[in-house]
Amino acid sequence: MPHAIPILPDDQLAPMFARYDSAVRARRRHTLIMAAVVGVCIVLSCWMGEVRPLVFLAHADRLPNYFWSILPTLHWNTFFADLSEWYWNLDHWLKLLVDTIFIAYLGTLLGGVGAFFLCFLACANLVANPFIRVTARRFLEFCRTVPELVFALLFVVAFGLGPLPGVLALAIHTLGSLGKLFAEVVENIDMKPVEGATASGASWAQSVRFAVVPQVASNFASYGLLRFEINVREASIMGFVGAGGIGQDLIEAIRKFYYSDVSAILLLIIATVMVIDLLTEQVRHRLIGMEDRR
Known part of the structure; x- marks a missing residue:
């Protein structure tokens, strides 16, 4: 019922x-x-940003017109000749593009190494001393709060034009960004291996080395690859302030209205970033899969 x-x-x-x-x-x-x-x-x-919809609508056609003006003139009958004229400086641009990738790589490497060592000091589950923990966190915040271009400008003044300011700027910002991400990963680990290592007489450094690092290594590598993707894009505009890379030729072409050069350099940057994103995405997915299978 x-x-x-x-x-x-x-x-x-x-x-x-x-x-x-x-x-x-x-x-x-x-x-x-x-x-x-x-x-x-x-x-x-x-109001503070002086957003004016009427002005925006009145000049909304300027951006599409600019993109239309930088498109190259390619004809089917003279396609290869037009393509050769469009990429007349390809050797030089490829060299600058390689410089850009190396700037991003070295900046990511230096920043990642620094973030690896500092992140453990910013974790509440590993460091009981509040002074050390707060100091490490505030330092990481400072590193990631200041934009890369600001750091690059400061280093250009200090060290002159070239790739070095770009590498240092990316390294500092990467240190702050990866340090925060690494610390969040460490704070979510299983503490039982750490407690076991400590109970067996291991020092703090030994506990981190043998009980913490094996749990977070794959996530650290995944975040590092993701940051490398970001830094490749950031390194492309470091040349705007004289910090090396292909951005220097790009900003010069924009300022001097070399329309075809602008589109050629932009296409090279976009293609490079897409390839790097696809490659690192595959590696990151494999690393995440390894972590899930543990």
């Missing part, structure tokens, strides 16, 4: 419905308040 559904008396249901209605009204009130705050922030941001 079907179970009978009990029906409470009205004097018991009324307080329950009242509480439910009160909770619904409170939720709606909070939602409206949050929507109002977001709306006010949008208005203030538009």
Whole structure:
């Protein structure tokens, strides 16, 4: 037989419905308040940023026109000749593109090594001393808060034009960014191996080496590859401030209105970044798969 559904008396249901209605009204009130705050922030941001929709609509055709103007003139009958004229400086651009990749690689390597050693000091589950932990975290925040171009400008003033300022700028920003990501990975590890190593008499460094690093190595490598992808794109614009790479020729072509050169360099950068992204994506997926199978 079907179970009978009990029906409470009205004097018991009324307080329950009242509480439910009160909770619904409170939720709606909070939602409206949050929507109002977001709306006010949008208005203030538009005001401070001098966002003018009418001006934007009036000049909206300039960007498409610019992209149209940088497109090369290619004819089917003279395709290879036009292509050769479009990439007239290909050897030099490829050299600068290789420089850009090496700048990103060296910056990622230096920053990743620094992040590897500092991230353990910023973890609450490994460092009990709050002074050491807070100092490490604030240092990592400083490194990733200042934009790479600002660091590059400072290093250009200090060391002159060339790839070195770009490498140092990317290394510092990578140190801060990867340090935060690495620390979050470490704070989510299984602490039982660490406790076992400590109980057996291992020092702090030995516990990190044998109980922590094996758990986080694949994630560290995955984040490092992801950061390398980002740094390749960042290194492409380091030349804007004289910090080496292909960005120097790109900004010169933009300033001097060498339209065909702009499109040629942009296409080289896009193709390079796409290839690197595809390759590192495959490696990262394999590393994540290895971690999931553990």
